[in-house]
Amino acid sequence: MQVIDLAWWKLGLAAFLVLALAGLSLYGRLGLARNLLIAAARTVIQLALIGLVLEALFASAHVYWVAVMALVMLLVAGREVMARQQRRLRGVWAFGIGTGAMFLSSFAVTILALTVIIGPSPWYAPQYAIPLLGMMLGNTMTGVALSLDRLNESVWSQRALIENRLMLGETWASAMEGIRRDAMRSGMMPSINAMAAAGIVSLPGMMTGQILAGSPPAVAVKYQILVMLLISVGTGFGAVMAVSWGSRRLFDERQRLRLDRLVRTQ
Amino acid sequence: MDLCLQEVSVGALRGVSLTIGSGEVTCLSGPSGSGKSRLLRAVADLDPHDGRIFLGEDEQNAMPANRWREQVIMVPADSQWWYDAVGDHGVDRDDAMIDRVPGMGREVLDWPVNRLSSGERQRLALWRALVRNPRALLLDEPTANLDDDMAEAVERWLLDEIRRRQMAVLWVAHDRAQIHRVADHHVAICGSALEARDAGD
Known part of the structure; x- marks a missing residue:
């Protein structure tokens, strides 16, 4: 075709x-x-x-050019995660936590998909590696940014509540329990909704593109399923890491809530 | 167990030393903004501070912060509630303590927290702290939202619990009459230091 x-x-x-x-x-x-x-x-x-x-x-198709490209994509995504938070951690933490979480989750999932599931040769073949990583990073970025934004904003507005829980002898992790759950939920919701609506409400972009480019729908659908599952997994792990590192950083070694570690972006 | 502050500095306060004996109430007064709540927060280890704080032989820094705060519980002036029902904030729903809280009874445990008045919240915040069996209490104006009769009833209830369980209590108060009624000792914040006052003053 x-x-x-x-x-x-x-x-x-x-x-x-x-x-x-x-x-x-x-x-x-x-x-x-x-x-x-x-x-x-x-x-x-x-x-x-x-x-x-x-x-x-x-x-x-040299591996180091692919790696350079992947690194640039990661750094841009890290900057974007930082810019999308209304309040973010001071210093390198905002960038470091977002970028680190995205790196571990998207790269691990992408490499797994390339080596084990899809298996192009070589495994880093840019036709597969770059678009796949791009989709993973793009979605993980949204998830991580949403969950960190929600986390920092809730901690800021619920300071009195968190500290009241600390006063009664709860650990920082237990005082943050509801807030962490909410932050995770806002990070994961877009991918969960996308999976729930896929094929009924919306025809996902990648599948549409592949069909337009002449793939048989059955192949396009399989790739789309793979990508959506991987995106959810990558977003989920990314958000889990970002939320747990981010909330850990909001408390010091004496489990005090340290709002002075947050700055307003604008 | 005594609660002992050695050379504690936080906010404007510098080198504050204070010992509160077990079963004793030390009232803390001072103009608003002078750092009363900051000092309480430092003792609860919620704000970074200098100096050493002991509960009996145990030093604050030598135990995990949550273990310290289980034993040295601060009750803030404005309490927060995070579960739907009052009783979920306790530790044990069968606890008989709720019957001793002035104006409260068992049925309160099932009340939704958004139905509570500010005075009820204040009394229940004290209940919530006491059911955790602390060794020391840090009370930030515990009767601020109560009318005079209820305030005195709460004072009597608190003093009874304090004496019986031999808790060391730092109690922020500004009402002279209340200080006269509850204090074994009275200190006031003057600039950057604590000044001993007559408990009856």
């Missing part, structure tokens, strides 16, 4: 629709135009660049 390539001018047509929406927003004073146009421009530029990078990467 032949893939229909898109001419650039046809993309221009889609871009024109975005401009029309921005015009409507300006006309209706919806205050969206600026953000919409900047985000659309970023999408075009970022994806065009990544297209060039992937072309070069696929052509060379």
